[in-house]
Amino acid sequence: MSTSNNPAELDDERLIWAFTQMLRIREFEERVKRTFEEHPGVIRGHTHLADGAEASIVGALATLRENDQLMCTYRCHGYPLVLGTDPRAMMAEIYGRTGGLCGGYGGSMHLVDPERGFMGTSGIVGQGIPQATGVAYAAQIRKRDQVVLCFFGDGASKQGAFSESLNIASLWKLPVVYVMENNSYNVITRVEQEDANAAAGEPLAVKAKAFSMPGVTVDGGDPIAVYEAVWAAVARAREGHGPTLVESKLYRLSAHGNIIAPPGVPLHFPEHEAVEVFGAAEEYEAAKRGDPVPRFRARLVTDGKLDAERADAIAAQVRDEMQAAVRYGLDSPFPEPADAVNHVYA
Amino acid sequence: MADLETTVVKAINAALAQAMRDDERVIVLGEDVAQGGPYQATAGLAGEFGTERVRNTPISEGAVCGVAIGAAQAGLRPVVEIMFIDFITLALDQLVNHAAKAHFMSGGQLSVPLVLRTQGGAGGRAGAQHSQSLEAWLAHVPGLKVVMPSSAADAAGLLASAIADPNPVVFVENKSLYFRREPALTTLEPLALGRANRLRSGRDVTMVALSRMVGEALVAAERLADEGFAAEVIDPRTLVPLDLEPIVASVQQTRRAVIAHEAVRVGGFGAELAARLQAAAFDYLEAPIQRVGAPFTPVPLSPALEDAYRPGSEEIYQAAHAALEWDGREELAIRQPRRG
Numbered sequence: 001m002s003t004s005n006n007p008a009e010l011d012d013e014r015l016i017w018a019f020t021q022m023l024r025i026r027e028f029e030e031r032v033k034r035t036f037e038e039h040p041g042v043i044r045g046h047t048h049l050a051d052g053a054e055a056s057i058v059g060a061l062a063t064l065r066e067n068d069q070l071m072c073t074y075r076c077h078g079y080p081l082v083l084g085t086d087p088r089a090m091m092a093e094i095y096g097r098t099g100g101l102c103g104g105y106g107g108s109m110h111l112v113d114p115e116r117g118f119m120g121t122s123g124i125v126g127q128g129i130p131q132a133t134g135v136a137y138a139a140q141i142r143k144r145d146q147v148v149l150c151f152f153g154d155g156a157s158k159q160g161a162f163s164e165s166l167n168i169a170s171l172w173k174l175p176v177v178y179v180m181e182n183n184s185y186n187v188i189t190r191v192e193q194e195d196a197n198a199a200a201g202e203p204l205a206v207k208a209k210a211f212s213m214p215g216v217t218v219d220g221g222d223p224i225a226v227y228e229a230v231w232a233a234v235a236r237a238r239e240g241h242g243p244t245l246v247e248s249k250l251y252r253l254s255a256h257g258n259i260i261a262p263p264g265v266p267l268h269f270p271e272h273e274a275v276e277v278f279g280a281a282e283e284y285e286a287a288k289r290g291d292p293v294p295r296f297r298a299r300l301v302t303d304g305k306l307d308a309e310r311a312d313a314i315a316a317q318v319r320d321e322m323q324a325a326v327r328y329g330l331d332s333p334f335p336e337p338a339d340a341v342n343h344v345y346a
Numbered sequence: 347m348a349d350l351e352t353t354v355v356k357a358i359n360a361a362l363a364q365a366m367r368d369d370e371r372v373i374v375l376g377e378d379v380a381q382g383g384p385y386q387a388t389a390g391l392a393g394e395f396g397t398e399r400v401r402n403t404p405i406s407e408g409a410v411c412g413v414a415i416g417a418a419q420a421g422l423r424p425v426v427e428i429m430f431i432d433f434i435t436l437a438l439d440q441l442v443n444h445a446a447k448a449h450f451m452s453g454g455q456l457s458v459p460l461v462l463r464t465q466g467g468a469g470g471r472a473g474a475q476h477s478q479s480l481e482a483w484l485a486h487v488p489g490l491k492v493v494m495p496s497s498a499a500d501a502a503g504l505l506a507s508a509i510a511d512p513n514p515v516v517f518v519e520n521k522s523l524y525f526r527r528e529p530a531l532t533t534l535e536p537l538a539l540g541r542a543n544r545l546r547s548g549r550d551v552t553m554v555a556l557s558r559m560v561g562e563a564l565v566a567a568e569r570l571a572d573e574g575f576a577a578e579v580i581d582p583r584t585l586v587p588l589d590l591e592p593i594v595a596s597v598q599q600t601r602r603a604v605i606a607h608e609a610v611r612v613g614g615f616g617a618e619l620a621a622r623l624q625a626a627a628f629d630y631l632e633a634p635i636q637r638v639g640a641p642f643t644p645v646p647l648s649p650a651l652e653d654a655y656r657p658g659s660e661e662i663y664q665a666a667h668a669a670l671e672w673d674g675r676e677e678l679a680i681r682q683p684r685r686g
Contacts, residue, residue: 069420103453110451119419120456124443130412131444137413138420141373141398164409171404343450344488346457346512 050078052253055292059226072151074109091329099332126159136176155186173242208245220250357498376427411437431466446489474644479609496560503537540587548576565659611639633672636665
């Protein structure tokens with residue numbers, strides 16, 4: 001839907017940048033996953049990976065200008081990578097080390113980088129949506145021409161916080177774009193089991209109608225399609241016309257999170273719920289065949305935007321970068337026990 | 347000519363207006379705030395500062411609190427009003443899981459300079475869902491500050507400090523105090539959080555009272571004075587941070603303590619205060635610390651029932667006597683009160 005009123009069409013270098021960012025997210029998440037096997041015990045608690053969402057994340061973030069802001073969910077590793085946050089600090093945070101982005105106080109679910117506009121996450125489904133709305137309210141009051149992206153999953157749209165926030169944002173015409181990453185699963189419940197629109201065969205974007213804002217559904221496996229849809233929404237928000245709900249349909253390629261087990265029991269990532277719970281191996285295989293990362297690479301190569309040699313060189317560079325992140329995380333010391341009570345009050 | 351009298355509501359209104367004049371980052375949002383709200387605490391603010399900074403919100407307590415948190419994280423200083431503390435249940439996820447933890451989880455990168463104003467307390471024949479005192483829940487959450495003013499001057503000064511504070515502060519007013527006539531404010535200067543206030547000196551028993559119970563304690567102290575007992579009355583003013591030291595020093599002198607709040611006694615903030623007091627002053631105590639609070643029941647509607655339910659000066663007076671006349675130990679017989 002590239003149109004003449006879309007001046008920010010992605011040029012070749014920007015497309016290669018997008019591909020590189022997608023690779024970086026994929027590689028980072030692979031390193032997190034492999035940590036469970038290669039370094040047992042280094043990660044406990046809960047990690048949630050963004051593999052499968054790379055195109056959606058990069059396409060959406062490519063629309064932002066400097067000073068724009070975003071908030072997201074506990075599945076939060078992808079966004080800061082694109083914004084330029086140091087992956088070494090991110091990995092160290094996931095490992096609970098002093099060199100971590102938050103000094104080991106936040107962990108996998110709570111990465112944050114306000115300097116780069118990444119205003120935080122919520123580990124409580126849907127409850128970050130009002131805060132992103134509030135960041136947009138601050139932007140509106142201060143008239144700084146900022147737009148806020150608010151990321152959440154399909155499951156979050158059944159929380160009251162979703163409805164309350166979209167009502168407020170539409171009423172106040174706040175500069176916010178709600179990006180719903182619909183990965184079809186609420187942990188191990190399928191979306192049509194818990195969503196009235198999905199059960200009726202309608203896209204979840206129809207929820208926008210209840211709040212008198214535009215709602216669009218886009219192929220979240222295609223970074224350019226996501227870019228174009230979010231770009232239009234961002235432009236609308238920046239012009240003062242209020243929010244848009246963008247439903248980005250994608251397929252989470254890993255399970256919801258690592259297994260939960262008592263101390264001492266090694267953790268790992270189980271099979272995807274489609275296979276493990278629903279016995280739908282073919283669904284999962286089809287999703288793997290549509291994997292957005294190789295899909296975008298093939299498209300760039302076919303279109304002559306990127307040659308295979310350069311693509312391989314980028315991949316090698318990204319592997320080194322993320323290997324260094326693991327190394328840094330492992331080498332970073334744990335905080336001192338006495339520091340457990342720091343940062344309670346500013 | 348300046349008014350000679352004011353009220354808590356007027357003091358809060360004046361403090362809000364002053365804060366908004368001094369700092370354009372200060373904004374006010376909540377249900378009906380642009381029209382002043384049901385108690386007129388925000389009256390006139392929209393006229394002076396505009397409806398962008400004094401923003402009426404839908405009846406969405408959770409999201410409104412979340413919006414205020416987001417705005418605070420982005421650099422504003424929101425003062426959000428939750429009309430009744432009973433409705434804070436709808437905003438607790440935002441307060442407890444988000445406002446209280448953002449600074450901590452981010453390793454100090456984020457801060458939430460938010461004030462959540464609300465009001466509680468029984469006595470208005472308003473029934474079980476518009477009369478509660480729920481401050482103990484909030485004081486249990488690391489990362490939140492909890493303020494409970496007992497007078498107009500304290501309300502104005504503490505609110506100024508709360509707005510200037512870089513942390514989320516829950517500011518719990520009491521509807522029974524809103525329209526009581528009090529001396530006009532002499533200043534709108536901030537009053538530091540975490541400073542207890544001794545309202546009356548005495549060497550026989552220490553009364554630690556919160557919010558409306560401060561006035562009730564003063565009434566009880568007057569009655570005791572008529573009987574020859576000198577009660578000291580201390581208002582902590584803020585539950586978090588708690589200024590324990592002057593309370594401990596007082597109890598070390600009087601050796602007897604009564605703690606009074608309007609909230610249900612079970613699990614109330616008085617339990618925490620009593621535990622900390624006994625740990626700090628165990629060797630000085632001549633009697634068990636007495637706690638005054640509401641019975642373990644919801645607030646009843648009928649005037650006859652609510653009056654029986656709501657603790658006041660009589661219960662504080664009785665508790666003081668229980669402390670003064672504690673005969674659990676032999677030597678107490680020697681320390682009979684000086685009657686008459």
